[in-house]
Amino acid sequence: MSDQSEKLQQQVLQAIANSQALKIVGGDSKYFYGHTIEGELLFTTQHQGILNYEPTELVISARCGTPLSQIISTLSQHNQMLAFEPPAFSNNATLGGTIATNLSGPRRAYAGAARDFVLGCRLLNGKGEILRFGGEVMKNVAGYDVSRLMAGAMGTLGVLLDISLKVVPIPEMESSLVFELDQQRALDKIHELSSKAWPISASCYHSGKLYVRLSGAEQAVIHTSQQLGGETLNQADAFWLQLKEQTLDFFQSEENLWRLSIASDAAALSYEKCLIEWGGALRWIKTNDVAENLFATAAEWGGHATLFKPSANEASQRFQKLSAPMLKLHQQLKQAFDPHLLFNIGKLYPEL
Amino acid sequence: MPDNKQTPLDKTTLTNKLLAILPEASVLHQDERLRPYECDGLSAYRQKPMVVVLPNTIDQVQAVLRMCHQYQVPVVARGAGTGLSGGALPLEYGVLLGLAKFKNILTIDAKKRIAVVQPGVRNLAISKAADIYGLYYAPDPSSQIACTIGGNVAENSGGVHCLKYGLTVHNIQQLKILTMQGELLTIGGSGLDSPGYDLLALMTGSEGLLGVIVEVTVKLLPKPERAQVILAAFDDVVKAGEAVGNVIADGIIPAGLEMMDKLAIQAAEDFVHAGYPLDAAAILLCELDGSNAEVSEHVSRVRDILLTSGAMEVRTAKDEAERLVFWKGRKAAFPAVGRISPDYYCMDGTIPRKQLPRVLQTIADLSKEYNLPVANVFHAGDGNLHPLILYDANKAGELERTEEFGGKILELCVEVGGTITGEHGVGVEKINQMCVQFQSLELTQFHAVKAAFDPDGLLNPGKAVPTLQRCAEFGAMHVHKGELAFPELERF
Ligand SMILES: Cc1cc2nc3c(=O)[nH]c(=O)nc-3n(C[C@H](O)[C@H](O)[C@H](O)COP(=O)(O)OP(=O)(O)OC[C@H]3O[C@@H](n4cnc5c(N)ncnc54)[C@H](O)[C@@H]3O)c2cc1C
Numbered sequence: 078m079s080d081q082s083e084k085l086q087q088q089v090l091q092a093i094a095n096s097q098a099l100k101i102v103g104g105d106s107k108y109f110y111g112h113t114i115e116g117e118l119l120f121t122t123q124h125q126g127i128l129n130y131e132p133t134e135l136v137i138s139a140r141c142g143t144p145l146s147q148i149i150s151t152l153s154q155h156n157q158m159l160a161f162e163p164p165a166f167s168n169n170a171t172l173g174g175t176i177a178t179n180l181s182g183p184r185r186a187y188a189g190a191a192r193d194f195v196l197g198c199r200l201l202n203g204k205g206e207i208l209r210f211g212g213e214v215m216k217n218v219a220g221y222d223v224s225r226l227m228a229g230a231m232g233t234l235g236v237l238l239d240i241s242l243k244v245v246p247i248p249e250m251e252s253s254l255v256f257e258l259d260q261q262r263a264l265d266k267i268h269e270l271s272s273k274a275w276p277i278s279a280s281c282y283h284s285g286k287l288y289v290r291l292s293g294a295e296q297a298v299i300h301t302s303q304q305l306g307g308e309t310l311n312q313a314d315a316f317w318l319q320l321k322e323q324t325l326d327f328f329q330s331e332e333n334l335w336r337l338s339i340a341s342d343a344a345a346l347s348y349e350k351c352l353i354e355w356g357g358a359l360r361w362i363k364t365n366d367v368a369e370n371l372f373a374t375a376a377e378w379g380g381h382a383t384l385f386k387p388s389a390n391e392a393s394q395r396f397q398k399l400s401a402p403m404l405k406l407h408q409q410l411k412q413a414f415d416p417h418l419l420f421n422i423g424k425l426y427p428e429l
Numbered sequence: 430m431p432d433n434k435q436t437p438l439d440k441t442t443l444t445n446k447l448l449a450i451l452p453e454a455s456v457l458h459q460d461e462r463l464r465p466y467e468c469d470g471l472s473a474y475r476q477k478p479m480v481v482v483l484p485n486t487i488d489q490v491q492a493v494l495r496m497c498h499q500y501q502v503p504v505v506a507r508g509a510g511t512g513l514s515g516g517a518l519p520l521e522y523g524v525l526l527g528l529a530k531f532k533n534i535l536t537i538d539a540k541k542r543i544a545v546v547q548p549g550v551r552n553l554a555i556s557k558a559a560d561i562y563g564l565y566y567a568p569d570p571s572s573q574i575a576c577t578i579g580g581n582v583a584e585n586s587g588g589v590h591c592l593k594y595g596l597t598v599h600n601i602q603q604l605k606i607l608t609m610q611g612e613l614l615t616i617g618g619s620g621l622d623s624p625g626y627d628l629l630a631l632m633t634g635s636e637g638l639l640g641v642i643v644e645v646t647v648k649l650l651p652k653p654e655r656a657q658v659i660l661a662a663f664d665d666v667v668k669a670g671e672a673v674g675n676v677i678a679d680g681i682i683p684a685g686l687e688m689m690d691k692l693a694i695q696a697a698e699d700f701v702h703a704g705y706p707l708d709a710a711a712i713l714l715c716e717l718d719g720s721n722a723e724v725s726e727h728v729s730r731v732r733d734i735l736l737t738s739g740a741m742e743v744r745t746a747k748d749e750a751e752r753l754v755f756w757k758g759r760k761a762a763f764p765a766v767g768r769i770s771p772d773y774y775c776m777d778g779t780i781p782r783k784q785l786p787r788v789l790q791t792i793a794d795l796s797k798e799y800n801l802p803v804a805n806v807f808h809a810g811d812g813n814l815h816p817l818i819l820y821d822a823n824k825a826g827e828l829e830r831t832e833e834f835g836g837k838i839l840e841l842c843v844e845v846g847g848t849i850t851g852e853h854g855v856g857v858e859k860i861n862q863m864c865v866q867f868q869s870l871e872l873t874q875f876h877a878v879k880a881a882f883d884p885d886g887l888l889n890p891g892k893a894v895p896t897l898q899r900c901a902e903f904g905a906m907h908v909h910k911g912e913l914a915f916p917e918l919e920r921f
Contacts, residue, residue, distance in 0.1 A: 133674040134781050134812075156680055185621065192627055193599050208871045214779040215811035216596065216851035218585050218634045219859075219866050220894060221878050225598070225630035229622070246680035268540050272563065274651040276720065297723035340619035342540045358621045379619025397624040402612050406881065407625055413877035425625070 104169025141173025179229030203415030339380030478519030508580030514856025548579025585634030672738035686810030703758030778842030
């Protein structure tokens with residue numbers, strides 16, 4: 078419940094003195110994501126607590142170890158939410174891990190990703206310095222956007238101590254529709270729907286069914302449901318929750334689970350076990366095909382593949398390779414934040 | 430003034446080297462041809478560049494950068510030069526790299542809802558070209574007829590619709606950039622995210638210090654079925670500010686929510702005759718968009734909220750023509766103020782909205798103290814304040830007083846938990862205030878980020894991030910975050 082910044086800072090300073098690599102751990106809810114790494118554990122969970130929440134300013138600030146569930150329930154008391162609908166994957170999920178992984182749920186294609194809502198942060202860098210970037214206001218272009226850079230950096234650039242996020246009102250009403258279609262028709266349909274300003278907030282296709290969620294003002298949702306046809310999905314909230322938390326049957330698998338983030342208009346991929354989200358821009362694939370093929374497929378469609386949840390013994394590279402000049406730039410940025418190469422070495426790429 | 434880095438090349442040598450790379454017409458070196466480039470939208474700062482180049486292919490830009498890198502010549506990129514913080518201010522010993530010839534829209538892909546454009550394409554041109562597909566590009570700075578998308582990315586520009594639709598950073602998907610070394614990098618991709626660090630975020634708002642943007646892929650949105658605007662008049666600015674909070678507390682995010690104070694209303698009304706109520710202390714313009722049904726529902730709710738919040742009058746635009754007239758006054762607010770004063774100076778702080786009464790009161794007090802009138806135009810929904818200080822540059826000392834006054838406003842924004850710039854950037858203008866907003870550790874981190882891209886510091890040197898030495902000099906005669914170093918001494 079308290080400010081552990083100094084303690085965490087001491088641990089980093091000690092690690093510098095001992096040349097000891099550190100492995101940052103929050104709730105360990107996303108332990109499977111990224112490469113398995115070594116390092117002395119740096120726990121963030123004690124550094125918790127909501128620092129500021131102003132519903133009418135649309136902003137919440139909290140320490141990194143604050144449970145995600147606490148953030149979400151606090152917001153919902155004021156009829157607000159995190160628009161990027163982050164997956165938790167366990168009750169232990171913390172705010173820090175949520176932002177460091179930048180994982181975003183079904184609403185992502187329609188509302189934005191975690192990174193889109195980051196307003197500011199307090200960061201413990203690899204020199205053991207505590208720095209503050211951004212702030213609690215909606216618009217801020219003073220200095221480089223370091224806070225947003227931290228989203229998705231997987232802790233390789235520093236320890237996110239405190240984070241400020243933009244929040245949004247919970248939609249007045251939600252209702253979901255189901256259409257029975259084959260994959261290509263479903264892709265066509267979702268593109269057709271996306272080209273109009275319908276209040277769509279999520280889409281998913283698998284096993285012959287296209288699911289579409291509508292969110293917004295009551296009249297808008299009712300009116301749109303009538304216009305679009307399809308069947309109304311019962312227990313829709315449970316469906317989208319299971320999709321987000323990957324507890325749908327599709328995700329129970331002995332095979333590798335791949336995440337392909339590609340151009341939304343990519344055709345149906347040649348992998349049979351595929352679940353589509355984000356209006357076509359996200360494809361989950363279950364396969365034991367060799368990694369190179371998935372990376373190549375993703376590249377062909379202008380995107381990238383991630384080995385999201387490996388089956389046992391899978392030692393392959395998890396993230397799409399960076400080009401040589403991009404890798405070099407990444408290494409230089411790593412140097413800029415973590416010159417002693419302490420944080421989460423190899424979590425993202427072996428060189429970082 | 431930027432800390433100019435002297436080039437080892439004299440003007441003739443530099444010009445000849447550029448002429449070896451570019452067609453003659455793309456290299457401007459004669460004095461009279463340099464003049465149009467000596468300032469951007471912040472005309473108080475002027476400096477003629479040594480040479481201007483206007484390439485029109487990526488290969489040419491690459492060749493220019495490589496040559497400049499080789500000889501360590503600093504380079505300043507420029508779009509349309511509408512920037513309001515001196516970001517594109519040239520260097521006496523440097524090359525000004527104009528991207529105005531990169532005017533082509535390369536693709537509009539209606540299915541993917543993206544447009545791939547060259548950096549010199551004007552903001553409004555994108556929405557115009559996408560219109561036939563029922564799509565548009567959401568960020569709409571008031572300068573949108575003139576400013577370029579490259580400049581928008583470099584400044585992370587916003588507009589009156591960014592409360593609901595986000596800033597530039599939320600509406601772009603991919604960039605092609607050239608580093609100072611001439612390396613062509615693709616940042617982002619066709620998907621909604623990309624592997625590795627979020628360099629797209631880092632590039633957006635980097636004010637031309639990290640790389641030269643040579644191609645931009647923007648996201649397009651379907652045009653809403655309907656947009657409706659409500660105009661509400663208040664006899665008190667504080668009430669208007671509270672009304673904004675009340676609308677948001679009700680769970681409505683308007684497409685735009687703008688506020689103008691009395692002087693801004695008068696200036697705009699004189700200029701465009703939008704029918705604004707001249708007896709009001711403040712007006713709010715609240716735009717609601719979406720499906721027909723949604724807009725009808727929200728318009729009636731917002732009307733009620735505004736009336737309960739104490740509005741003296743609430744008008745709903747009766748048709749599209751009237752909606753445009755309501756907006757016209759707001760969009761023309763800057764030039765309107767330009768008509769009633771020989772010069773004006775536009776500030777750009779962002780504050781937590783609840784601090785509005787305090788900030789407006791302090792601005793009013795400072796206005797009396799400096800004897801300079803202020804008109805306030807405010808992106809009220811997201812707390813971005815544009816106080817316009819009216820002054821006369823021909824009166825001795827008045828610009829200096831204006832700048833000092835402006836600096837105080839920015840420091841006030843920091844003091845109440847806000848920032849010195851919401852959308853116009855730091856440039857050369859707010860470089861001293863960066864020392865107020867950030868401590869030396871953070872500034873050092875910014876310099877390290879810069880060095881990761883441009884270790885020799887050749888791209889737009891002296892802008893956006895002050896050196897520690899500069900801050901030390903500034904701090905020596907300055908109050909830092911309200912802590913007076915020698916409170917007993919008189920200040921100058
Ligand atoms: C009347 C008026 C109203 C305005 N209203 C708004 C508003 O509502 N919202 C808002 O956000 N801004 C507003 N502005 C400010 C300005 O229009 C924006 O900052 C705009 O994005 C600048 O674009 P530009 O093409 O003119 O860029 P320039 O002024 O030419 O350059 C701006 C900065 O970007 C860099 N740059 C330009 N092109 C590139 C490139 N291709 N690669 C790398 N760096 C580059 C330059 O070096 C410079 O630092 C307004 C300005 C005026 C004059």
